[in-house]
Amino acid sequence: MTIKTRFAPSPTGYLHVGGARTALFSWLYARKHGGKFVLRIEDTDLERSTQESVNAILEGMTWLGLEYDEGPFYQTHRFERYKEIIQQLLDQGDAYYCYCSKEELDALRVQQMANKEKPRYNGKCRDAGHRGDDTEAVIRFKNPTEGEVVIEDLVKGRIVVGNKELDDLIIARSDGTPTYNLTVLVDDMDMQVNYVIRGDDHINNTPRQINILKALGAELPKYAHVPMILGPDGARLSKRHGAVSVMQYRNDGYLPEALLNYLVRLGWSSGDQEIFSVDEMIELFDLNDVNVSASTFNSEKLLWLNHQYIMNSDPAHVAHHLSWHMGELGIDPTQGPDLLEVVTALRERSKTLVEMAAASRYFYQEFADYDEKAAKKNFKQGSDDVLQQLLDKFSAEPEWQGEKLHQIVLDTAEQLELGLGKVAQPLRVAVTGAGVSPGIDVTLALLGREKTLARIEKAIEFIRNKKK
Known part of the structure; x- marks a missing residue:
């Protein structure tokens, strides 16, 4: 059996880190088992879905390197298929038209809450029959009233839900458009997705979806519900916790592998190892090792990890x-x-x-000004003479090579009986405009002869003009 997983975001915003982690887990599981990974765009929310969001999702997946084997599929291209399934359920007697008005349902909810009952549809239209006037009617799935749904969740363990706890789910709105809980299972069924890895905010939908799949005679996928990601304050990760868009991390200077490494460790571990190559993630990832409890996002840890990748990649x-x-x-x-x-x-x-x-x-690029603090500290009395000596010696050096240039700096400090810092720091500010750079030999070698000499001349003129 070929393992097939999927990532199915809604294009109502950017690809956030929670979605990216779900995509990563699904992608890793498929890659580990030589399976296939499907990308599906769940764009049936016509009012909120935008092409801009679709582009942001695709861009995020590409930047992260989470290549997909099939898709992207768009639910808006599959409305005829959903209509077929809805009609099949009606014909089987597993769905029915519901004519209850919004006012009726609101009043029912208020009454149930007042009675301290779980708000749910009371099944008023369940056996009332089809009136024929469907312009205001929704279609509900006729959920079984007996028995229970057992989910052997690959992360959460066994979950048992009594059917009497589930009400009759709306599967088509009054305008005929299908709802999420129908489209998602039809897509999984048609695309032969056999491992559904998703956030545990969907766990309440799963027993309802299983009952519809059973009514359709479909083979049930295996489910793995991944705990959510929390912010430092313990609340669910959101915009207020900082940059949660995947592409914002690109904009902020993170390497994609660093973000992947950080996300895979949010809720999964393999011994005490902290840093994983993508190949190691694929080799070691196992749903059995995913934590049951939520994980807390730590920006400082991500920054540390990014530095490790910059240094070692x-x-x-x-x-x-x-x-x-x-x-x-x-x-x-x-x-x-x-x-x-x-x-x-x-x-x-x-x-x-x-x-x-x-x-x-x-x-x-040339810099317009010197860092004020660095210039004040290092462009002091006599520093123009130091730079002039360096300029003369650098100009006479036939080979522009780091070690030779560094030796000139050392020789100049010795000849002038100055500490190395009294020579190297004015030189550093002269050629970079600031007081910090890599080693002076590396800096000069990278700058090249022409820029170095021109900038030293400019600094000498700057210092001498200040004396006047």
Whole structure:
């Protein structure tokens, strides 16, 4: 049997991290077992679904590398199929028209709550027969009144729900459009999805969907309901906890593998291991190891993990993602050193790609001003003479190579009987505009001869003008 999983988001907003984790778990399970992963867009909410949201979902899946084997399928393209199933259920006597008005149902709910009863439809139209005037009628599934539904959930364990606890679910609205609880199970049935991995906010729908599947004579999938993700305050993760859109993490400078690694560890573990390659995730992932309890999102842990990936990933891979951020800052990476060399130089001190892009700007663009604090501290009396000596020696050096340039800095400090910092720091501010950079040898080598000499000349002029 080929294992088939699916991810079925509604395009009413961006792809958030909770959805991304569900997609990841489904994708990993399919990949681990050599199965197939389906992407389905559940866009039957015509008022709230937008093409912009569809694009955001597809963009998020692509950035994360969660490639799908089938789809994307759109529910709005399958309305005729849903009508067939609704009619089948009506013909079988497993569904019926309900003519109760909204006012009636509201009054029923108020009365039940006053009686401290569970609000539910009372089955008034269940056996009333078809009137023929269906313009205001909905269609309900005739849920069994006896017995129970048993779910052997792969995360939660055995769940037993008595049928008497379930009311008759609406499967078609009065305008004829199908509801979520019908479309989702028809799609799973038709697409032969046999493992449904989804958030545990759907767990109340599962027994109802199982009863409809049984009425259709369909084979039941196996279910795994994944606990939700909480914010630091213990409430369900939401916008108020910060960036929860997948693409916002891209914009904030995270590598996709770092986010995947963080998401897989939100509710799943394999021993004490913290960092996993994608191949290791596929090899080790097992639904039996998913936690039953909710997980708390920790932004600091994600940032730490991202730094680990920036430091230890192939520089070419980091450079590929860094180039997007360079473009966002208006930096042309062809107007300076190779991005791979910049990544190698800056990865130890950059927790995000946004930081790395900003820190590398001076390699590619001229800066208008010096950092005020750095200039005040390092452009002092005599620093112009120090820079002049460096300029003369650098200009005479035939080979622009880091070790040779560093030796010039050391020799100059010795000749002037100054501490290394009194020489290297004015030089650093002169060529970068700030007081922080990689090692001075690396910085000068990456900048190149032309930019280095021009910037030292500019700094000497700046210092001397201040004396006047």
